[in-house]
Amino acid sequence: MQLHIKIATDxxxxxxxxxxxxxxxxxxxxxxxxxxxxxxxxxGGEYQQIEPQSQGWLWxxxxxxxxxxxxxxxxxxxxxxDLVPTPEEVAKQEKDKSDRLAAKLRELGVDPDTI
Numbered sequence: 109m110q111l112h113i114k115i116a117t118d119x120x121x122x123x124x125x126x127x128x129x130x131x132x133x134x135x136x137x138x139x140x141x142x143x144x145x146x147x148x149x150x151x152g153g154e155y156q157q158i159e160p161q162s163q164g165w166l167w168x169x170x171x172x173x174x175x176x177x178x179x180x181x182x183x184x185x186x187x188x189x190d191l192v193p194t195p196e197e198v199a200k201q202e203k204d205k206s207d208r209l210a211a212k213l214r215e216l217g218v219d220p221d222t223i
Contacts, residue, residue, distance in 0.1 A: 115137070115139050118137040119137060119146075122137075123135055123137070123148070123155065127148075127150060127153075127154065127155045128153075131150065131153075132150065133149065133150050133169070133170055134147060134148065134149050134150070134158075134168055134169065134170050135147070135148045135150075135155060136148075136166070136168075136175055136182075138177075138182045140180070140181075140182075143177050143180060145166075145175075145177065145182060146158075146166075147166040147168065147175060149169065161174070163176060163189075164176060164177070165185055171184065172187070173185060173186060173187070173192065174186075174187070174189075178191060
């Protein structure tokens, strides 16, 4: 019941406040349970729905990125269609790279902890 109320609030009252009070240039909402999402751009003082492109992504002029669903999560995509990694994904990639470099140094007889 709480999720239904929250989504209804996001689609109605909150959207109206962001449009009429805050005058926020873009507004997006996302339902993680059924993966429904929508985006709106403020034109002439009223939100107009952003039309999805072929993958179902929505273009955000403010971010210069697409917003779309990937693996059941709302994610950002570059104009070229590449997934923008989250900070956690970047940190994991960096740790994996560091671990591989340390392993290679050990193979070569160098203790990476002494460098």
